[in-house]
Amino acid sequence: MPSPQKIIVIGAGIIGASIAWHLQRKGASVTVVAEQTGGVATPNSFAWINASWGNPEFYFHFRRRSMREWSRLAAELPGLPLSWCGGLCWDLPETELDAYAAQHHGWGYGIQPVNRATSAMIEPNLINPPDYALHVAEEGAVEPVAAAEQLLKDAARHGAILLFGVEVNRLLKQGERIIGIETSEGEMRADHIVLAAGAGTAPLAASADIHVPLETPPGLIVHSRPAQKLLNGLVMAPELHLRQTAEGRIIAGGDFGGTDPGDNPQAAARELFAKVRATLKGGEALELDFHTIGYRPTPKDGLPILGGVDRVAGLYLAVLHSGVTLAPLVGLLAAEAIVDGTDDDQLAPLCLSRFA
Incomplete structure (x- = not known):
């Protein structure tokens, strides 16, 4: 042997x-x-698990395949901190959302347009639910x-x-x-x-x-102290993407990859966290714990x-x-x-x- x-x-x-x-x-x-x-x-x-965001079709199918592999991995490793919590998205103009939804729906993605009332049902703690958004129930997140x-x-x-x-x-x-x-x-x-x-x-x-x-653009993410449950899934609002972790932290960036913190990261983090608090019912009780600046390895x-x-x-x-x-x-x-x-x-x- x-x-x-x-x-x-x-x-x-x-x-x-x-x-x-x-x-x-x-x-x-x-x-x-x-x-x-x-x-x-x-x-x-x-830590968003998805097949979204302007992919060439072959790459969409590659990402979708990996979403299925997460389920396989979770079955082999019980207790893996994985949640298929779904995502609510309205961070593009309505015409672009429609085009994106039509393309991805045609590729087999479970993407559904929703109105303000449905958005409020999906995420009842949004202060201002969108009049029009897209919801993908099969998206998720993991504690990486x-x-x-x-x-x-x-x-x-x-x-x-x-x-x-x-x-x-x-x-x-x-x-x-x-x-x-x-x-x-x-x-x-x-x-x-x-x-x-x-x-x-x-x-x-x-x-x-x-x-x-390889490029390594910086990305600012803010992290709250653990709090009561305020979010059911991923929220992709204009200039603010946020989710709640398994331990109760709200984490957020200007987009899912985080945005450039500029010359004053502390000030940028405070400004970003103020948007988080203004977005959620009960957000005034949230406390900023820390921020991170990640350098995303991007070919x-x-x-x-x-x-x-x-x-x-x-x-x-x-x-x-x-x-x-x-x-x-x-x-x-x-x-x-x-x-x-x-x-x-x-x-x-x-x-x-x-x-x-």
């Missing part, structure tokens, strides 16, 4: 955690190396750090090694193959390296002369970069902005590609080679 493949996963956010978990399930010998559990971008995520931690702990129970507080300095290359990594604790060798380091992906790839065209064309690298063996890239939505599917497909040698057809448009 051959020895299991030795695989190093760089990154412990929701993507790295999912890939590590799926690799371990396939019998690989997995080591996760990261500076901190939960990663860097994941704790600053709005808790989910990543649960995936990593389960992988560790089945033999994965978790190395936190370790900085990865560069990739080790021999000829046209990546053979390991150099870390703050020394060199480590493996049969395969998975680079799921978010904003840190580009400089690490560059250490092996691989160019990853320059907005689509994920997933898969191996042409002419360089032993490396798998997984870098994307919609990490929460796509985590379970990316983990599954990465494990199939690395362990089984099976490349899914849906990954073809998402390879790094498209930028050549």
Whole structure:
């Protein structure tokens, strides 16, 4: 019986955690190396699971497929902090909402127009419910750090090694193959390296002369102190996207990715939180606890970069902005590609080679 493949996963956010978990399930010998559990971008995520927002049709179907994979993952990991709470959206002009609804409905998305009375029934604590909105009952949210931690702990129970507080300095290359990594604790060798380091992906790839065209725009998210239940699901209002977490915090951004905090993040956070309080009945009792500024790892064309690298063996890239939505599917497909040698057809448009 051959020895299991030795695989190093760089990154412990929701993507790295999912890939590590799926690799371990396939019998690989997995080591996760990261500076901190939960990663860097994941704790600053709005954590909306959806297939919305101006996707090309092939990418819509990819995201929809991953929504189904979240249900599969939740069945395999009882207690995963996942909620199919639905989303209420009216942050576009009515004509654009209509066009968006018609397109996505035609693709099979469960999207329904609703009036003011129905909006008020869906979210009774909105001070000013919209006269016209779209509701998608199948959308949801996850508590991303808790989910990543649960995936990593389960992988560790089945033999994965978790190395936190370790900085990865560069990739080790021999000829046209990546053979390991150099870390703050020394060199480590493996049969395969998975680079799921978010904003840190580009400089690490560059250490092996691989160019990853990546942008990292900042996104401001405000977090309230835990409060009584005020929201049933996701709310996408003009210039304000908000939801309530499992522990009762209202989290909000100027949009779901957060907006640029400018030169004075504290003032921007206070201004944003004032909008939150003015939007909800009972909002005057909400208290701002803290704000976060996440740097979203976004490939320059907005689509994920997933898969191996042409002419360089032993490396798998997984870098994307919609990490929460796509985590379970990316983990599954990465494990199939690395362990089984099976490349899914849906990954073809998402390879790094498209930028050549």
